[in-house]
Amino acid sequence: MNRLNFEQSLELYEMDFFTLGVMADERRKELHGKKTYFNINRHINPTNVCADVCKFCAYSATRKNPNQYTMTHDEIMEIVKDVASRGAKEVHIVSAHNPNTGLEWYLEIFKKIKTAYPHLHVKALTAAEVDFLAREYDKSYDEILDLMVENGVDSMPGGGAEIFDEKVRDFICKGKVTSAQWLEIHEKWHARGKMSNVTMLFGHVESRENRIDHMMRIRELQDKTGGFNAFIPLVYQRENNYLKVKDFMSANEILKTMAVSRLVLDNVPNIKAYWVTSTVNLALLAQEFGANDLDGTIEKESINSAAGAASANGVNLEDFVAQIKNSGFMPVERDSLYNEIKEW
Ligand code: V47
Numbered sequence: 086m087n088r089l090n091f092e093q094s095l096e097l098y099e100m101d102f103f104t105l106g107v108m109a110d111e112r113r114k115e116l117h118g119k120k121t122y123f124n125i126n127r128h129i130n131p132t133n134v135c136a137d138v139c140k141f142c143a144y145s146a147t148r149k150n151p152n153q154y155t156m157t158h159d160e161i162m163e164i165v166k167d168v169a170s171r172g173a174k175e176v177h178i179v180s181a182h183n184p185n186t187g188l189e190w191y192l193e194i195f196k197k198i199k200t201a202y203p204h205l206h207v208k209a210l211t212a213a214e215v216d217f218l219a220r221e222y223d224k225s226y227d228e229i230l231d232l233m234v235e236n237g238v239d240s241m242p243g244g245g246a247e248i249f250d251e252k253v254r255d256f257i258c259k260g261k262v263t264s265a266q267w268l269e270i271h272e273k274w275h276a277r278g279k280m281s282n283v284t285m286l287f288g289h290v291e292s293r294e295n296r297i298d299h300m301m302r303i304r305e306l307q308d309k310t311g312g313f314n315a316f317i318p319l320v321y322q323r324e325n326n327y328l329k330v331k332d333f334m335s336a337n338e339i340l341k342t343m344a345v346s347r348l349v350l351d352n353v354p355n356i357k358a359y360w361v362t363s364t365v366n367l368a369l370l371a372q373e374f375g376a377n378d379l380d381g382t383i384e385k386e387s388i389n390s391a392a393g394a395a396s397a398n399g400v401n402l403e404d405f406v407a408q409i410k411n412s413g414f415m416p417v418e419r420d421s422l423y424n425e426i427k428e429w
Contacts, residue, residue, distance in 0.1 A: 109344035109375030117377040121414040126175040126381035127168040131156040135181035139258035143325035143392035178209040182217040199237030206421035212270040213245030216262035243282030250295040275312025288321035288334035315355035320362040324393035347375025
C-alpha cells in the first residue's frame with residue numbers, strides 16, 4: 086500500500102465503517118496474522134502530587150483530588166516484590182510532577198528494582214516527566230536521559246503526548262512539555278538505542294484533523310529513528326476533571342480511529358487497544374479494526390481510573406486470555422520489546 090498523505094488519511098474517516106475495518110484488518114493480518122499480544126505487567130503510580138495543571142487529568146492531587154500521596158521507595162519495593170513473585174515481567178512506573186521529592190527519589194528506585202530483580206523490564210518516566218525533571222533540577226534532556234539509562238530504565242512509556250496540535254495542547258495542558266519537546270526527548274532516547282511508545286489522547290475537544298496531524302508527526306519521527314514499538318490511542322475519560330466534555334465518544338469513532346491509525350502509521354509495528362480507556366469489550370472488537378496488542382493485566386492503575394475508567398484493579402489473566410481466544414484471536418504473551426514468550 087502506498088503511503089497515505091494528510092488528505093487521504095482524513096478521507097479514511099468518510100469511508101464506510103466496515104470497509105475501513107476490513108482494510109485495517111488486512112494490514113494487521115499482513116503484520117501479525119491472528120496474534121494478539123499482551124504482557125503480564127504492573128502499573129505503579131508512585132505520587133499524585135503535581136506541579137502541572139492539565140485540564141483532562143483527574144489523578145493530580147493538586148486539583149479536584151484532595152488525597153495527596155507519595156510512596157516511599159520501601160513501599161514501591163514491596164509492590165515490586167509481590168508482583169515479581171507472581172510472574173510479572175514488566176513494571177510500568179509513571180508519576181505526577183512532584184516538586185517536593187528530589188531528583189534521586191525519581192531515579193534511584195529504578196536502580197533498586199534492577200538490582201533486586203534484574204529480569205524485570207522497567208518501563209518508566211514519560212517525556213512529560215523528563216521535561217519536568219530537567220526544568221526542576223536545571224538539567225538538560227540529555228543529562229536526564231543518561232541518568233535514566235544509568236539507573237536501569239529499559240524503555241519509555243508513551244504518556245504525555247496528548248495531542249500535538251499546539252492550539253489544542255495549549256487549551257488542554259498549557260505549561261506542560263510542548264509537542265516539539267516531547268518528540269525531541271523520544272528522538273534522543275531512541276538515539277541511545279532504546280525503544281518507547283507513543284500515545285494520543287482523543288475524544289475530547291480535538292478534531293479528526295488534529296488526530297491525523299498527530300499521527301503524521303509520529304510517522305515522521307519514526308522514519309528517522311524506528312524507535313516506537315507501539316501507538317496507543319487513549320480514549321478520554323470524563324469524570325472528575327476540568328475539561329468539560331459531556332459526550333463519550335461513540336464506539337464507531339473509536340474503532341475508526343484505531344483503523345485509521347493502523348493504516349496511516351505504516352512504520353509503527355504495533356497498535357495497542359488500551360482496554361483501560363476503551364473498555365475490554367471495545368478493545369476486543371478493535372482487534373478487527375487494526376489493533377494487535379491489548380497491553381496487559383495491569384493489576385492496578387490510578388491515572389485513568391481516577392477519571393472514570395474501570396481499571397483500578399486490572400484484569401484477571403485467565404479471563405483476559407479466554408476473552409481474546411473467544412473473540413477469534415490468538416493470545417500471545419510478549420515481553421516489553423515484543424519478543425514472543427508464550428502462546429496461550
Ligand atoms: O499521558 C490522563 C492519559 C496517560 C486522562 O506506553 C487520560 O505502554 C484518558 O500513557 N482520560 C498515561 N486518558 C497513560 C499512558 C500509557 C498507558 C498504557 C500504556 C502506555 C505505554 C502508556 O493517561 C497520560 C494521559 O494522556 N490520561 N487523564 C483521562 N481523563
